[in-house]
Amino acid sequence: MTTVSSTSSTTAASTGYSALSSTSSGTGIDYSALIEAKVQARLVKADRIDSKITTNEAKVTAYSDLQELLQTVNSSIDGLRNRSTSTGASSNLFGQRAAYIGDDDVFSATVEDGTDTGTYSVTVQQLATKHKIGADAVSSKTDALGQSGSFTLQAADGTAVTISMDSDDSLTDLRDAINEQKSTSGVTASIVQVGDSSYQLILTATNTGNAITLTDGGDGVLSGLGLTDDDGAVKNELVAVQNAIVDIDGVTITRSSNTIEDAIEGVTLNLYTASPDTAVSMEVSTDLSSIKSAITDFVDAYNAYREFVTQQQATTSSGTKSDDATLFADSLLRQITQSVSSMINTTITTDDGDVLSLATLGITFDSSNNLELDEDTLNSVLSSDIDSVQQLLGLNMTSSSSQMSLLRYDASQSSLSFTLDIDVASDGTLNSASVDGDSSLFTVKGNRIVGNEGTAYEGIVLVYSGTSGSVDIDFSQGLADRLYGAISDAADEYDSDLTTAIDDLETQDTTLQSRSDTIRTNAETYRTTLTAYYARLEAAAEQAALLLKQLTYSDDDSDS
Template sequence: MTTVSSTSTSTAASTGYSALSSSSSGTGIDYSALIEAKVNARLSKADRIDTKITANEAKITAYTDLQDKLQAVNDALDGLRNRSTSTGASSNLFGQRTAYVGDDDVFSATVDDDTEVGTYSVVVQQLATKHKIAADSASSKTDALGYSGSFTLQAADGSAVTISMESDDSLTDLRDAINANKSTSGVTASIVQVSDSSYQLILTSNNTGEAISLTDGGDGVLSSLGLTDSDGAIKNEMVAVQDAIVEVDGVTITRSSNTIDDAIEGVTLNLYSASPDTAISMEVSTDLSAIKSAISSFVDAYNEYRDFVVTQQSTTSDGTASSDATLFSDSLLRQIVRSVNSALNTSITTDDGTVLSMASLGITFNSSNELELDEDTLNSILSTDIDSVKQLLGLNMTSSSSQMSLLRYTSSASALSFSLDIVRGDDGTLTSASVNGDSSLFTVSGNRIIGASGTAYEGIVLVYSGNSGSVDIDFSQGLADKLFGVIDDASATYDSDLATAIDDLETRDTDLESKSNDIKTKAETYRTTLTAYYAKLEAAAEQAALLLKQLTYSDSSSSDS
């Protein structure tokens, strides 16, 4: 009897939670269900927190998608803002130049940014050539030539090197010895197989316009090879050395290279063939194709952003937010949409009174409020009035002095007009720059005039090389520059509205996740405590039941006896 009782108590204590189900419970009470209900009551708070975390994560994903789409719009706009690197842009498409050449089989041209536009007449009279000479033919390139001695060689732009020969050297050995020094001498050697039993050593200058010179060391090696005649002159000249000759607007230019980068400032000519009787027109102008491509990319990127906004505003048939509308009725999204729409409606008035807007570029809204581009309209204004396009889209500064230039502009002001009264001292340095007699609005440093912090001119840095006097300055901010600023404030990777909102949500989720985990940990501890408690109750109940059974059995035995 005692052994049975001990076994029963041990089982109840060791099986714990698993032994508390109604089917195995001695009392018939479903302790597992009771424990689960109590634990779940505590976990329900964690579930509510997890639901908030999931909603926040969905919002973070939506904000990140919006951020990416807005940044794609700004990527397209960046080069259209008429800003240099120093004024906040990665490129300025209005400063990019290209050359349109009438016959690009004769020559092509590359143009530096901000080169003066203009049209030139170019005649390629002669190409520069590499000097090429040959030795007499030899019957083998690997047999010993039988010549011993030395000679020096060099091209005009190289340094003289001495080549020594032994009688057992072959044509191949000679070629290799010359090429081991080609970077110094400026001369490269090769072997041409003329026929099955005829090989020629060819010497070529590394660069065009550079003549090869040879000097024998006194053993007659050069004449034995057939590189020079008995008088020491070049014997077999295959290609005579000559300079390139180009005529630009009637001015004849001679250069040793077929790449000429110093004839027209900012323009590099790449000569391909001579056409001495043909004047070819070359127009240096703004790269209109790059501007057109950027405008087209902007339209596409904006429509991607617009599609995202529409999705976030979509509803089901009963008027509730659709499952994809994570940012439905989101105040930040509404704010961004309003700001973007306002910037898109920017218009400017030119000096002649013409009002320019997005429609002037052929960009209009369709019935879905997406942008559509009319290429014919865009092509027309790009080809006929690029200055108006620049004024409509970009940041523009006009000054009454050609000696005033803009170095930096990070001001948030969309338009500024003011007169600077500039004083230059007797020693030639700038001493002050004032507006309406107030010299505290700008500071001077060398030739720089710097907008003072906390004023409307903060973020402006001008460079002035003129004399004392008054200079009128006007800034206007076009559509692309204004829209870029609005979008950058909303979507920049750091310190923007979206970046701040995402950071706040992530911080909130971190805190919520910590709270949820704490609740779950405490709930599991509670589960363990309850399990142990009910296991003890079950063990006691089983022990009591066993004792009752023993007593009943004892009473029954006594009656029988």
């Protein structure tokens, strides 16, 4: 009787998935294809979720790009809003000052922000000098001078120091001894080689306008060195000490330094050359170059933003959205572009009835709604009517009292006019502030007057240091200030519509990714389960086939 081994009965179960292909299967059934089809059916949902994540990620990238472009626009106009740092700006270009000088070879000037503007006539009659005296020349700077004793020296703005000498001290030793105490005395020593074998000690006052004083200690050292004559007077005065003399609008100013900080409030003069016969005109004015630069940067930043918006609205030749138009028909983008467009088309009407707009600055729109700048027009309005530029662009407050100042303005109104009736106690404490008899509109806190929540004055904080009375106040919010607020609402880094949208998408992606990961994990578990199940079926089929073959052999043996 023929015997057939049954060791192959466990082949499918032991080899698992690899034994389930149509070529390996004993039954000829492609179990692997069946398994893959069933697993892929379950992965379809994960694929759809992954596609949604990819779409969201592209949208986050586009929103982030838009946010960055808008923030660049705001950076360019921040200084044009005519706000101080206390009212929310990083700088106020309308408060920055520059000195325009007819002949800047004679002197230059730096001006503090907020300095009163004006024109001055400046004549530099005389420069301040550093007092400089010399000793008698000697043949060597390293040989002993043969002087023994002491002397004191000081500049007028220094303190007297004592210099002691031994007979073997050289000129170099003397120089070093003087310089060790120069920060105290205000006198510096140096050695100048005046000939092939001729060296001279030079004493120089550290600061201009301060005379050097020398006093011998009784041993005749100073006269021995040739610093003083026999009468104790300076023997070799190389540069006489003198103060700077400047005429400003006919008033003579004398200072010990060529840097004069206290003649014109907020202005520092740096004198270079004495020109007693030349009156130089100096105009202290708004720093127009900084304002022009900011306006130019704004045009560039806005056009970069517009290019992005145009790209997001692009369509193909067949009318469908372009592949690059990630935010095509996006409601948030549409909302932002409408808000920005509204703000940038702001017009301001002056008290004289003139209408100010971007065109006032030489800025117009081209056929693609990008901005074009005419520099000639901009230069002209900056030099001739800076007040109109400030009124068009910035936040402007006028008050009938010089004692009223603005601390904060976050009000929703672009223009506001009202009269504050203020009651001040005898000790200067503010009691109340009201409008038309209504004291509920403002809260008084120390010397601050704060607009109450829910009123038209919410977001306004004023500071008042005057007496009881009525103060007329007017606010007008210019184009740059309004645009900055609209963009901040849309694109601020921490609290804005775009930040919220990005956060929401990223949170959604986190949830979706978790769901996708779970589906894929479960699908792989399902694959393992199916593989084991079909492996058992294959093993059973192999066992049945083996049994049938054994039965066939048995029947053949019986017939024989």
